[in-house]
Amino acid sequence: MLASLVTFLDAAIINVALPAMVRDLGGGLTLQQWVVDAYLITLGSLMLVAGSLSDAFGRKRILRLGLLGFGATSLLCALAPTGAVLIVARGLQGATGALLVPGSLALILSFFSGPEQAKAIGAWTGWTGSAFIAGPLVGGLLVDTVGWRWIFGINVLPIALTLALLARMEEPVRPEGARIDILGAVLACLGLGGPVYALIEQEKVGWTHPTVLVSLGVGVPAFIAFLVQEKRSPHPMMPLGLFRERNFWVGNLATTSIYGALSLGMFVITLFLQEVGGFRATAAGLALMPTTLIMLLLSSTFGGLAGRFGSRRFMAVGPCVAGVGFLLMLRVGTPLDFWTQMLPGVLVFGLGLTTTVAPLTAAVLGSIHKEQAGIGSAINNAISRVAGLIAIAFTGLIVGPRLDVAGFHRAMLVTAVLLVMGGVISALGIRDPPRKA
DSSP states (O other): OHHHHHHHHHHHHTGGGHHHHHHHHOOHHHHHHHHHHHHHHHHHHHHHHHHHHHHHHOHHHHHHHHHHHHHHHHHHHHTOOSHHHHHHHHHHHHHHHTTTHHHHHHHHHHHOOHHHHHHHHHHHHHHHHHHHHHHHHHHHHHHHHTOTTHHHHTTHHHHHHHHHHHTTSOOOOOOTTOOOOHHHHHHHHHHHHHHHHHHHHHHHHOTTSHHHHHHHHHHHHHHHHHHHHHHHOSSOSSOGGGGGSHHHHHHHHHHHHHHHHHHHHHHHHHHHHHHTSOOOHHHHHHTTHHHHHHHHHHHHHHHHHHHHHOSHHHHHHHHHHHHHHHHHGGGOOSSOOIIIIIHHHHHHHHHHHHHHHHHHHHHHHTTSOGGGHHHHHHHHHHHHHHHHHHHHHTHHHHHOSSOOHHHHHHHHHHHHHHHHHHHHHHHHHOOOOOOOO
């Protein structure tokens, strides 16, 4: 949980610090966008490689390597003298962060089984999901007190603690015959990174710009070649056979819709509270604390319930409840009254999110063998990251050139629709295993 927490926290903590970074380093909107996107591109595109490395070389070993790399690159971000150095450091930080999530979740699947596994996954999703929500609060406190550089420097503390705990843990049995699909790894990086880069850049330069055309021209064929390679390889990095498991492919389809919605909704809420509501960075983070508390208190419970009764009903109802929470935020106006206009929606959203995340993870990973837990987790996390990145890339199209109340309402509506779609997909597609007598 600690290993995954730092990557989730770092992805969420950054938004409230962007204005302070620009004041210190310059660069305007371009710097802000790439400080966020450089991290997400490398994190999402290398997640599959990381899962394969975890299965091939040992989950404990890769986790340790990722922790050391993430600590070093976090310090590089904290000490970056220019915007360009910060962007490069963020890309390196995402690359090392990709080593953490698949290995950490695979460790849980290695040591737990049955209902206890679902409960453990619930605890993992509760803490890591809470980090995603609590990030703006932590970032706001640091920005308003000691400065934006400390949002990176503080990573050293949980990393040191995790390394100390990791040293005392035995290495799980390594899957037999696991190998690294080097060609598949290269094609995956190009196939994911190219189109995502093009999607980000086209907002500024248009679809016909040479950099956009080259990125698409390289990325799309590379992704097709990656799928062909994975079908032919004796040791595929992403075994396509996993997608023959109904709950695996349906769960990942639901993940695309649900996590795209979460990234869009959280991003717009954080910016709206500061830019329109006039909140300080710390206050904007505090606004989402109710969701964090609900997740911490109830995620393990819902994970255990999913282990006993199956994930389908929770995955069907939870996203719809979360969607209702965002619809309640359509009452937001100016002047902003947080307690009556936004808090009810935040509370309903928190309950729906908590109902969803642990059963979703349990359904996806419970449908595959433990030996493939690393790559299964990597696929699911890569999908969630890329879905979030694409959703944020479309923010400008949804809210318009300037974030105002009307743009906020459009973003909340789109978020609600995506969440309900995730619930419908789960209701129609997920199958619960037969209950034991």
